Amino acid sequence: IAFKIGAGFGIIIILMVIMVWFTSHSFRQIIGNMDKVEKHVIGRDVVNDFRFRIAQIIMAIDDYVITEKPSYKIEYESFTKRTDTLKLLLLDLPLSESEKEISIEIFQLVDSIRYFAAQIFEIQNPHTSVQAFQILKTMKYQFNSVVQEKTTELFDLISKRIDNEQLQAHKTREQTAYIGHFIVILGVFSSGFIMFVIMRRIVQPIRAVTKSAIAIIRGDYSQRPIVTTRDEVFILAESFNEMVDNILRGNAELNKAKRLNESIVQSIPNGIIVFDENFHIISINRVLKK
Numbered sequence: 001i002a003f004k005i006g007a008g009f010g011i012i013i014i015l016m017v018i019m020v021w022f023t024s025h026s027f028r029q030i031i032g033n034m035d036k037v038e039k040h041v042i043g044r045d046v047v048n049d050f051r052f053r054i055a056q057i058i059m060a061i062d063d064y065v066i067t068e069k070p071s072y073k074i075e076y077e078s079f080t081k082r083t084d085t086l087k088l089l090l091l092d093l094p095l096s097e098s099e100k101e102i103s104i105e106i107f108q109l110v111d112s113i114r115y116f117a118a119q120i121f122e123i124q125n126p127h128t129s130v131q132a133f134q135i136l137k138t139m140k141y142q143f144n145s146v147v148q149e150k151t152t153e154l155f156d157l158i159s160k161r162i163d164n165e166q167l168q169a170h171k172t173r174e175q176t177a178y179i180g181h182f183i184v185i186l187g188v189f190s191s192g193f194i195m196f197v198i199m200r201r202i203v204q205p206i207r208a209v210t211k212s213a214i215a216i217i218r219g220d221y222s223q224r225p226i227v228t229t230r231d232e233v234f235i236l237a238e239s240f241n242e243m244v245d246n247i248l249r250g251n252a253e254l255n256k257a258k259r260l261n262e263s264i265v266q267s268i269p270n271g272i273i274v275f276d277e278n279f280h281i282i283s284i285n286r287v288l289k290k
Contacts, residue, residue: 015187022183026176036094037165043093044158050086051151053079054110058144061117065126065136073121083110096161102154109147113139205233209240216244 057079064072087110090103116135126132215223 015190019180019183019187023176023180026172026180029172029176034169037162037169039094040158040162040165043090043095044155044162046086046089046093047151047155047158050083050090050106051148051155053083053086054113054144054147054151057083057113057117058140061120061139062136065120065132068125068127076117080114096157099154099157102150102157106147106150106154109143109150113143113147116143202233205237209233209237212240212244216247 057076060072060076060079063069064076087107095103116139120126120132120135123129123132212223
């Protein structure tokens, strides 16, 4: 019986372990999706900041050519350092192959802008130099526009990935909720069914033994408990059946002894009356009856 109960609880524990494992696995998936979304959001912010810094670089060069103030050259150097930092951040992000290709194109365009900016800074009196204005025009209307176009394209690709990851995370949460509820309900019903089967296999043999005991008390020795389970109840039923067999053998021996005594009393040539302890007549032999 203890083994059956232990097996039932073991199955229930296994179901609970499966439920906990599935819940933990689903939560890890959700957390993984959210981490991806967070990284993509960082990437999108980096691209947006990168695009803004490129515009600031062009503006600083433009202001330097017009005013020749050294402060704009300092601003340019500050903005280029920031773009270098953003470049490293962008390279560390988990980008797709198409996104990496676009990033490489953007970096090449930025290198071209920096190359032409270095040429402008080498020109004496750039505000009066036709060459400086031609280089500036090329930077503004060729390289800068392409950079803005590519960064916008990269921004849109990353935004699309963010939307897909958020949708996937939402689906995972819904699936986890549905399957989690199903597992809980299945676990509850399975546990109830398992305990019902186990208790039935325990209670039914006990009922059979109880029914046979009541029948024997009423004098019906034909009712024998039939127990097929190999447990304590089976041993009890076997012992009970053996006890009934001993009772029947004892009754048979008593009846045999009673018949022997009656035959002896009947064979005595003298009249005999047999009384019990209350002096009630139990038997009279044939001689006295005559």
